Amino acid sequence: MAGGPELANPLRLDVGSHKKCIAMCCIVTLASFQYGLDYALVGGFMAMPGFLREFGYYNETTKAWAIGTTVQQLISSLMTIGTFVGSLLVGPYSARFGRKPALWLAALLNFVATSVMIGTTNLAALYVARFLLGISVGWFLTFGQMYVNEAAPAHLRGLVFAIYQCQLSTGSIVGAAVDYGTKTIPTANAYRIPLALFYIVPTIQCVALIFFPESPRWLMTQGREEDAASALRRLRSADIAEDEFEGELSEIRLSTRAQVHQVQGKQLWIEMWRGVNRRRSLLSIAIICFHSANGSSWINIYTTYFLTVAGIANAFGFSIMMTCFGLLGVFFSIAFVRHIDRRIIILVGVAACGLCQLAFAVAWTVSPGTAATGRVMVAFITMFTFFYTTYAPYAWLLGGEFPNNAFRAHTYGVATALNFLGNWMGVFTAPYFINPASLGWNAKYGYIWFGSNMILFVFTWFFIPETRDRTLEEIHEMFEAGVPAREFKHYVCTDTQAMAHAREKGAEEPQVEHVDV
Template sequence: MLGLDYSLVGGFLSMPRFLEVYGYYDNELESWAIEPTVQQLISSLMTIGTFTGSLLVGPFSSRFGTRHGLWGASVLNFIATAIMLGTTSTGALYFARLLLGISVGWFLTFSQLYVHEVAPAHLRGITFAVYQAQLSIGSICGAAIDYATHDIDGRCAYQIPLAIFFVAPTIQSILLFFFPETPRWLMIKGREEQAENALRRFNEIRGSTREQVEQNKKALFLEMWRGTNLRRSLLAIAVVCFHAANGTVLLGQHLQTYYLDIAGVENPFAYSLMITCMGLMGVLFSVLFVRIIDRRTIMLGGVMACGLAQLAQAVTWSVAPNSIASGKVVVAFIALFTFFYVAYAPYAWLLGGEYPNSALRSYSFGLATALNFLGNWMGTFTAPYFINPASLNWGPKYGYTWFGSNMMVFVFVWFFLPETRDRTLEEIHEMFEAEVPARKFKTYVCTTVERYAAEGAKKDVMEHDEQTGAIKFESETVEDRDSKRA
């Protein structure tokens, strides 16, 4: 849904039939245009909605769970899309954009929370690659549909793309009836029998989650900033905000206006489709190495490549500004930036959800997502002052700024980011509680979760023996149990 909105609505701002309804005719240019205020509100209200929706994830998830959050996102999406399809009023459009933003914020955050809590530790990286691929596929579909309909006469030119907003939420809403609520959320709510039905092998989850809930029975938002939770919350916020810190603002509408002009690109719809395909190639490439390369290595390589891509376009424009050749080089490095960004981006989301305490995950991750959207909005809002000829007139030299921010992120990853590849959420909890330094997470040997698993296994054997009338051995070891069962 986020990918669809990015491509579809971004394309509407260059679509004559959309501009006939919400814009005005410019006699000097002899074409349809849109007021800057309308353009900004269409984009910013969506961002404000995602920010607000992400902040609401913690309280909503704590009470109703992730499945109901995804259903709620679908309902809001249906209402917002219906309004946008039927209205010609800018006021109604603004309201629908705000509502759609809340919906997309919920889709984005609740889906990731669900993946964090149900995916096996060794497959979480692959699962998040699939998640990122869905974002890219949504963008490709949006760009392709806009390209196919932008010349249609009448409002159908943009109504047909808008109707696509109904498809994915409808499919997901139906499939969710066949999906259980996450066992960790059920454990937090004390519904152990349901948790066991959702996931039979959950001894480690049961013991660790009980401990985390006992430690965080007070106001959850305040608990995020106390004790070891402070480090975990700050790390989650920092790594999720990497998305706003590496310069993805240049992939927005400013790229499709200013950058395309200097590069001599005549068809922004076709270009948008091409650049989005580069993103999909990036995430598919990442699937090849995510199981064998550490999270920290992926982060370091990703932010370094993104920073160098930003630096290259800035240097090019400094050497030969306002030339067609340098403009094409800038576009080429934007394409490379997109490839490398999307190759590492899903694992920033992954780490942001792995670090928080299970009892606080929805609050910490929701806040991190909201602050990331706030950062994106700030970047989008301030970018015109840097690149516009009427202001600082930096143009692609704006990349110097993002090169610097990427290097700061690189240093942060090197010194502070813990390694969590193939670790269960319970193991990660144990290491944070033990205040293990970031550089020692990879080699640390967890013992508490093993004890929980062994105790649970022993309890299962005793309960089985009671039910079958077999003789119980209180001192039975796991090896004895396996031998007897065999």
Template sequence: MVGAPVSANPLKLDVRSHSKCLLICVIATLSTFQYGLDYALVGGFLSMPGFLEVFGYYSEDLEKWNIDPTVQQLISSLMTIGTFLSSLMVGPFSSKFGRRHGLWAATLLNYVATAIQLGTTSKAALYVARLILGVSVGWFLTFAQLYVHEAAPAHLRGISFAVYQVMLSIGSIVGASVDYGTHTKKGRDAYQIPLALFYVAPTLQAVLLYFFAPESPRWLMTQRKEAAAEESLRRLRNPNIDELEFRAEFNEIKQSTLEQLEQNKKALFLEMWRGTNLRRTLLSIAVVCFHSANGSSWVNIYTTYFLQIAGVKQPFSYSVMVTCTGLIGVLVSFFFVRLIDRRTVMLVGITACGICQLVPAIAWSKNPGTEATGKIVVAFISLFTFFYVAYAPYAWLLGGEYVNNQLRAFTFGLATALNFLGNWAGTFSAPYFINPAKFGWGPKYGYIWFGSNMICVIFTWFFLPETRDRTLEEIHEMFEAKVPARKFKHYVCANTESYAAEAMGHDLAERKNVRAAHVEELPESKA
């Protein structure tokens, strides 16, 4: 589980030597703040009188403001439909314009959607704005992840994706906190003030991308722009990088990508389903869809509303606490992501999420609406958020690692789209199950999600290959060699090593011998 992996990565396997690239990855992931922000804000709006007075109704039966389940569904799910549509467009857009331009296009759409939401009192206009915002958020998420996959050194991709999740978690905390601060305000200010936050992160990212972040070197190589790809990779690496290490990494990228270009000569959307690419496409789709299969969508977006109908006092305060546990979860993951195999992280995280869905369902079935049950609901929603956020970045990470450089945008875009479709199904159906005006299941909805989590556990055990610390080029070689999932960890990628050796000469062999000797001297737990 924690033994030293076999790897053809020629770079120094530390953090300090790659600090510049990590900072650039932080810039690329800034806008993922938007996704967490939206989930937290909208979840709060559904329990906010200032919002419900405009888009809801006063219920005589409940003696408080409520919202029609159909309106609730559309507000929540239209953004998810937008993310689905935009993710499908990632491949065609990216193949022509690249990763950075995708993030800039998302910024412009975000401005339009936010302006409409701030100004309208029409439900129809609100629905249109939610759809446009979904397109924007889908591009923010997908293009940011593509960039990190292709820019970060192999041994630091896990940490870079943890940063991605930190941004998302901070967005959730900020959204829940601002909702808490404004939910008692009278009138439209209660929700307009939180909505204005949508302008902040994309604007900051757009400026920083222009000045500091180069285009993805692997994308440039798929465009056969070798000189531009080399310059991009050099800008991503620290200025004092050993020139031999740099040449070795670049030659791995160049030779492997050229090989991939020769293999995939037909329409890329069709190539995804041919030969060894079929296995890679199906694995990418499956692991990315773990996010929607574990029930995170309904827990995230309906936290405040869910706690309120569960009889929990001060649901807005507890929503802030729940989002904070998510941030703690991803911060904890920084300490284990470089030491523990991806498969182990996934197995533990998914199993824990399933249990956290099951326990509140059982408690609510036995003693619905009691104070003691409410405390159990709060505790296990918090634990669910902790475990989900601790493992979630690595499901995204695996989904992008499994596919090759030329097909990554098409395959990962499709996988992301199908995950958002699953999220849409979860957010669209949740009101029927949890709203007292419909089935009124409340926490018993967790029974369904416990079952889906267990299916994900079984799939992980039998089918997910291990890719920790492997370069994208090594992963490509293993799939082309049809290596079984259980043998990925210890497989020696001779072709990829030869690409590095071609650039470094005999010096590579000497360095690998020194590194291997060093690993043998260490206890396995530290190797």
């Protein structure tokens, strides 16, 4: 980090030395493919005659198949409610069982929910399956992100989260493309064939996880220090210099001991709101909720339907194009994420997303329903998707970096749950605004989200600290020292540096047996 302070990260600050860990993180974050896949698939179902014949109704006025607003809301939002409920269970489950078992359980729920969705023609069963799938996807995302936050080297966390977003965007592209290929099938196979894709990624991940270690930082919080050392060694390259490995292990060991010792025997649900941890929890919740507060939920899931209602021809094709631009946004961010501060990425991202929403809202206000306005909508929704995926992974990343090691799962779970609650509100209320049978605002809905994005911009400017290239232990030291957000970038973490250069002497630090929920 040229021009910055001396870092406590003892590892080589390159990519090639950590290919093994990056490969493992790629497999763990494969589950994000499921999230993107669901958004794209279900959004497309709303405009499929084969799906509408099973779960919609025939509109005698328009002489076409349609879907009721309530059914549309529940199909879309129950999955989000499931992610909310599942995320609230992340902390208690993780405190006892860890990250890997949760990913296996998420896969099992995914298999059950997918089988029900494929096999049923009953709306009630479909609703239950959507809820179960939401729990599954929520656990995939939350536990996968925590794992890579705790496993990846400090200087590569941004890169790994960009890969995570790549897989989410790829899932959206695959979902939109498969929908495009099956949309004309007049039978239920139009949506059953795309749903079968939900089996693929969890199967791959379940097998791969057998060969991966548990999170070393989670093992440290449980007092399993030898297991943590073994897990960390498996995550690092076989030819890593021993002084580098011992330096990182020492830093994690000594800092985690101190963090756990502070809360040992206490209720983590309470401690996360006390003292300096209140600031850390609120920042984590806020930055993760940027995803729901910028208006991405309604655009992601309703793009195809929205364009169809707006009278834009070939809505499916345009949806695929927009999703591809989202993937390009992630590739673009990979090129600079190791060299540009995260605050700058977030600031530019939310500002651009807000302006895009404002642009198509103004266009629809001035000239609603015209061909020119249609082209403006396609252009700015595409640009919104590009800028959103450029900054989105780093909001997740920052949210996982802020909490204490001892209750990262509790804080991250609450933050994720509240974000999904915000997504649910966006998805649930969007039909009232965009559906012609309700308010019929169409693109004017963007005015609301322009204002929301401007609030995010101001919040980032004043409150979000810079954490690029910092180890989780350095971030902990800065929060404990009460460092203002603007001073994080240049603060020298002398205590963490000392830990990185220390070697285990025996009983110098308090030993840890376990962490209470």
